[in-house]
Amino acid sequence: GNIVACIVAAAAGVGTFFGDIDYTVLFVTHLCFANTISAMGFVLAAVFSRSRVAALVGPLLLFVTTVPHYAIPQNTSVQIRYAISVLPCTAYAQAIDQFTQYATNGMRFSWSDVWDGDYSCAAALLFMLGDFIFYMLLALYLDLVVPGEHGRPRHPLFFLPARWRCHTTSKSALRRQRAARPIPPLPLAEPHDVPRDPSGSFAYAPTCSSSRRQTGVVDA
Numbered sequence: 001g002n003i004v005a006c007i008v009a010a011a012a013g014v015g016t017f018f019g020d021i022d023y024t025v026l027f028v029t030h031l032c033f034a035n036t037i038s039a040m041g042f043v044l045a046a047v048f049s050r051s052r053v054a055a056l057v058g059p060l061l062l063f064v065t066t067v068p069h070y071a072i073p074q075n076t077s078v079q080i081r082y083a084i085s086v087l088p089c090t091a092y093a094q095a096i097d098q099f100t101q102y103a104t105n106g107m108r109f110s111w112s113d114v115w116d117g118d119y120s121c122a123a124a125l126l127f128m129l130g131d132f133i134f135y136m137l138l139a140l141y142l143d144l145v146v147p148g149e150h151g152r153p154r155h156p157l158f159f160l161p162a163r164w165r166c167h168t169t170s171k172s173a174l175r176r177q178r179a180a181r182p183i184p185p186l187p188l189a190e191p192h193d194v195p196r197d198p199s200g201s202f203a204y205a206p207t208c209s210s211s212r213r214q215t216g217v218v219d220a
Contacts, residue, residue, distance in 0.1 A: 002031060002034040002035060002038060003031065005030075005034060006027055006030040006031045006034055007027065009026075009030045010023055010026040010027035010030055011023070013026050014026060017100075017103055018099055018103050019103070020102060020103050020106060020107060020108050020109060021099050021102065021103060021109045022108075022109060022110040022111065024111070025109065025110065025111060025114065025121070026099070028125065029092070029095050029096075029099075029121070029124070029125065032092075032125055032128040032129060032132070033088065033089075033091075033092040033128055035128075035132045036088040036092075036128050036131045036132045036135065037062070037088060039131070039132050039135035039136045039139060040058075040061065040088065040135050041054075041058060042135065042136065042139035043135055043138050043139045043142060044057055044058055044061070045139070046139050046142035046143040046146055047142060047146060062089055065087035065088060065089040065090060066087075066089040066090065066093060068084040068087060068090055069084065069089070069090040069093040069094060070093070072084070078118045078119055081094065081119050082119070082123070082127075085123070085124065085127040086127065086130075086131065087131075088127075088128055088131045088132075088135075091123075091124040091125075091127035091128050091131070092124065092128060094119055094123075094124045095121050095124035095125065098117060098119075098120075098121050098124075099121075109121075
């Protein structure tokens with residue numbers, strides 16, 4: 001799905017405003033961004049169990065991660081721009097800005113130009129690739145430790161040896177465990193456990209009234 005969308009987007013860009021930009025460079029840039037956004041979607045799916053909530057948070061997150069690129073001044077140091085490029089939308093916007101500068105000046109942009117400038121297009125591609133790997137690993141981790149509808153989550157430090165994990169449990173968790181623990185049923189008495197009289201029949205336990213009649217005591 002991402003490949004087809006990126007092919008169409010790159011073709012549309014080359015056919016319109018980005019006519020001087022190499023098609024393969026534009027395609028790879030779109031593909032890196034699409035894969036990073038897909039990985040971010042996996043993170044949201046692991047955190048939110050309801051699809052509607054994830055669908056609302058996703059566009060908002062894209063907007064928030066794009067704002068830093070346009071909020072900083074143009075003369076901001078390259079170190080700060082590198083720092084905010086951990087956000088996938090910021091790195092993608094930086095690459096598109098470089099394409100726009102070349103297209104506005106009528107200059108050809110190809111793979112030989114990807115390292116040009118203080119903040120190059122290659123740096124943006126590397127940041128998006130790193131974001132993709134990071135978000136995929138984060139999504140896999142959250143899918144294992146975040147409680148869900150099915151199965152039991154693993155310990156947050158499951159990747160560490162057992163001696164490094166914290167085994168302390170809160171009092172409320174202990175109470176829940178004790179409440180959920182089943183109570184074993186009481187054993188039922190078997191017939192051979194009931195005392196018998198010498199004749200072999202079951203022993204008769206006299207009641208209060210029968211014992212009084214035997215002793216000659218009559219209620220008034």
